[in-house]
Amino acid sequence: QVQLVQSGAEVKTPGASVKVSCKASGYTFTDHYMHWVRQAPGQGLEWMGWINPNSGGTNYAQKFQGRVTMTRDTSISTAYMQLSSLRSDDTAVYYCARMVRGGLDYWGQGTLVTVSS
Amino acid sequence: EIVLTQSPGTLSLSPGERATLSCRASQSVGSTYLAWYQQKPGQAPRLLIYGASSGATGIPDRFSGSGSGTDFTLTISRLEPEDFAVYYCQQYGSSLTFGGGTKVEIK
Numbered sequence: 001q002v003q004l005v006q007s008g009a010e011v012k013t014p015g016a017s018v019k020v021s022c023k024a025s026g027y028t029f030t031d032h033y034m035h036w037v038r039q040a041p042g043q044g045l046e047w048m049g050w051i052n053p054n055s056g057g058t059n060y061a062q063k064f065q066g067r068v069t070m071t072r073d074t075s076i077s078t079a080y081m082q083l084s085s086l087r088s089d090d091t092a093v094y095y096c097a098r099m100v101r102g103g104l105d106y107w108g109q110g111t112l113v114t115v116s117s
Numbered sequence: 118e119i120v121l122t123q124s125p126g127t128l129s130l131s132p133g134e135r136a137t138l139s140c141r142a143s144q145s146v147g148s149t150y151l152a153w154y155q156q157k158p159g160q161a162p163r164l165l166i167y168g169a170s171s172g173a174t175g176i177p178d179r180f181s182g183s184g185s186g187t188d189f190t191l192t193i194s195r196l197e198p199e200d201f202a203v204y205y206c207q208q209y210g211s212s213l214t215f216g217g218g219t220k221v222e223i224k
Contacts, residue, residue: 035213037215044205044215044216044217044218045154045156045162045205045207045215045218046215047212047213047214047215050213059212061212061213062118062212095161095162097161097162099209100167101149101167101168101171102149102150102151102152102167102168102209103152103164103166103167103168103173103207103209104152104154104162104164104207105164105167105173105174107161107162107163108161109161110161
């Protein structure tokens, strides 16, 4: 069965960076783009970008350009999302999700990133 | 960037009633790339509909999607207790955007 398992919760100070991992299993990792979506407390869903696990190519939402880096390690079927220069309004649950036919069909369990001094 | 506007913001209905949720796009969206999700508190979103009208795996047939161009609809034919949740539409073109969500609450 398809599973996306994310790394655990993080607490960071303003200005720091965070790197969240997303380990895929149950399917061929390189067959599907991986997207990252975040959700601030009590708010809606916000798309951050995607990575093509096959080529390593990326496409980031304009809002996060220059602050986000998405990478992957195909040897361990894991995608990564690094966000730098963290601010308090980056406090959110961060999700990875697999895209199939224009929809995100499997999601990780979410990683809570708290930014606080 | 395509902006998706969902209405109403909140829908108050009773179990057994029909729910009709709207998603309007700021410019035309290819039907292939319009999806709907359900999210319950503390859970990741769950894909319900992709390609505007195709049900995702394991989704009950009381959930249906329709529409094209700039106007899309998610219909829940008869609300079950487990259907009270927040629903999001999403489009995927050169970038991906979500609507602001519709909360379906128990009346």
